[in-house]
Amino acid sequence: MSKSVDNLAKIKHSLTRRNRAEARFRWYGRIAIFIGLSAVAVLFVDIISKGHGAFQATYINLDVSYNQDIIGIDNLMDSTQLVAGDWQALSKTALRTKFPQVSGRSDKRELNNLLSSGAGFDLKDRLMAKPLLLNETESIWILADDDIDTYYKSWLDGDAYAARLSEKQIGWIDELHQQDLIRLQLNTNLFTRGDSREPEQAGILGAVMGSILTLVLTLLLSFPIGVSAAIYLEEFAPKNKWTDFIEVNINNLAAVPSIIFGLLGLAIFINFFHVPRSVPIVGGLVLTLMILPTIIITSRAAIKSVPPSIREAALGMGASKYQMVLHHVLPLALPGMLTGAIIGMAQALGETAPLLMIGMVAFIVDIPGSFTDPATVLPVQIFLWADSPERAFIEKTSAAIMVLLTFLIIMNTSAVWLRKRLERHW
C-alpha cells in the first residue's frame, strides 16, 4: 500500500517536470516562428517601402504642337524621313513655349533635362498612332527625367533630394507644381518596356518574358526527364550497387553550387554544342540540369509514399508492371510530383549565378519573343539594377524584387493548392 502511494508521489513529481519541459519546448517553437516571421516582415516592409514609388512616375503636362517643320518631315508614310526626323525637337519646343524667358545654351540644356531623353520617341509613337495630329497642337503628359522624378517624389514626401538638380530646375518644377502641370501617374513603362540605361524608361517586361520563356523550357525538359528517371529508379531498376551509386550521385548533384552548373552549361552547351549565348534555350538547359535532382528526389519520395498494397492489388489482377505504374502509382504520386516540380521551378525562377556564366547578364533592351532571342531574367535584372549608379534604380530594384516575390508566392501557393486539390485519400 505504502509502495503504491510512494509511486504516485514519484509520478506526480516527474509529471511537473515533464509538463515544464513541454511548456518550455512550446515556447522555443513560438520564439522560432516569431523570429522567422519577423525576418519575413522586415524584408517585406523594407522592400515595399523602398519599391512602392517605382509603380508611379513623374509626368509633366505640356502643349505639344506636332508641326511638320519642327520635326523636319513632310510625309508620315516615308520611313526614311521618320528615322531622320528630329523628334526630340517636339518636346524641346514645347518646353521652350512653356518657359519662353529661358535663354542661353546651358540654361536651355538644363530646361531640356526636365524631360526624359526618350520623350521625343514617345511623341513619335503618339503621332504614328494618331496621324491626324500632324500640324495640330495637344496638351499631353510627358515622362519626366529620372532626376526630376527622384526629386519630385522625395519633395512630396517632405524630404527633398536635390543633389543632382540646379536652382533653376527646382524653380521650374515649383512653377509647374503651382500650376498643377506636374504630377505622379501610374508607371506603365515599368510593365511594358525592356531594360534601359535611363531609369525612367526602364521596365521589367523584358526580364519577365525572359524568365517565362526560360522557365517554360525548364519545365518542359525537367518534368518528363525527372519523373521518368524517378519511376525507372523506383519501380523498374534492380536494387544493386549501380542504383545505389546513382542515388548517392543524384543527392550530390542536388547540393552542387549552382554556379558550377553555369560553368558546365558554358562548357557543354555554348562551347561544344554552339548554342547561342544569352538566349532562353541555354538558360532553360542549364536550369534543367540544376533542378533535375530536386525533381527526381521529390518524385521518388512521392512514388515511395504510394501504399504497396495498391501495387500488389494491380499486379495480382494481372496488370503488367507498366500498367501498374501508369494506372495506379502515377495518379497517386502525381500531386507530390507536381509539388516537387513547382518547388523546383520556384528555385529556378530565383536562380542568378548559373545564368551569369552563360551570358544572360547582358544588357538587353528588346523584349524577347522566342526561345532564341537574347534575354535576361528577373533575378539577373535585379542584380543589374542594383549594380547601376543612378539613384532612381534603387526603387526600380525593389519594385523588381516585389514582382519576383509575387511570382514566387503565386507558384508556392499553387503548389499547396494543387496538392490539396489532387490528393486522394485511401
Add this chain to the structure above:
Amino acid sequence: MSPANTDKPSMLKKAAAAKGMPMQNLEVDDHQVTVGQSFSDNAKMTMRNINVFYGDNQAIHDVSIDIAKNQVIAMIGPSGCGKSTFLRTLNRMNDTVEGCRVEGDIRMDGENLYAPKLDVVELRARVGMVFQKPNPFPKSIYDNVAYGAKIHGLADTRVDLDEIVENSLRKASLWKEVKERLHQPGTGLSGGQQQRLCIARAIAVSPEVILMDEPCSALDPIATARIEELIKELSENFTIAIVTHSMQQAARVSHRTAYFHLGKLIEVNPTEQVFTMPQHRLTEAYITGRFG
C-alpha cells in the same frame, strides 16, 4: 537447416513450458515426410519439392501437395511458418520480392508455371488473389471491378463491361448494397464491403483459381461470416486456396486442410479429420492451442 531457424523450436518449447504444459518435442526432423493425403486424383494444381529462399534464408522446405479442382484448401500454422509465402508461389507474386527464389515444380493443368516462356500477366489472370488487408483501388466501385476486364480486353462493348461488373458484384453478394452507388469511390465502403469488392474484382476476370491470404483478419465477425459464406458459394465454380489464422474458419469453409510448421508441410488431410483426429503430434499440438 539454416541457422536462422534453429532457435525457433527452443522458443516454442520455452513457451510451452511457461504455460505449464507438458514438455513436448516440437522440433521438426530434417527428413520430415508430410503425413496424410497430400495428393489428389482431381488436381487443379500440383506442386512437387518446392523450396523457397529469401536471400540465404530458406522459407519453404521441400513441400509437395496437390490442390484439388473446385475445392477449398486451407493452409494453417503458426505465424512465420511460410504459408503465405507458399500461397504466393502459386501466382508468382513472390517474383516481385527482391531476393526471392523458388525451386521445384509447380503446374496448373499440367502446365509448368515457372517455365521461362510463361507470361506472369496471363498466369495472374488465371490465378486471382485476395489480400489480407482490403486494398481496393482509389477509384470508383465500378472501375475497381471493371479494371481486370479492361486491361485483359475481356469486354468488347460498354454493355459487356456493365454485365461483367454486375455479375461479379452479384457473385460477391455485394450488388444489392452498391448498385445505387457504383460510381462512388470503393474506398468509401466498410472494411467487409471492401474485401467483398476485392473478391468481386478478382472474380471479374473469371480466374480458375482464387488465392486468399488471410482475407478476414482485418474484419469484424459479421463481415467475416459473410465472406465465409461467399467462399463456400464460390467453391462450386472456383478452386480456392485460403491461408487463415483462424482454425474455426478453416474448419468452416475448407474441404482439405494443410498444416505448415517452420516452412515444412506437416500434414494434409480432409478438414474434418485434421480437427478431430490429427495424424501428427505437431498438428495436434497446434489445434489444441498448445502453441501458435
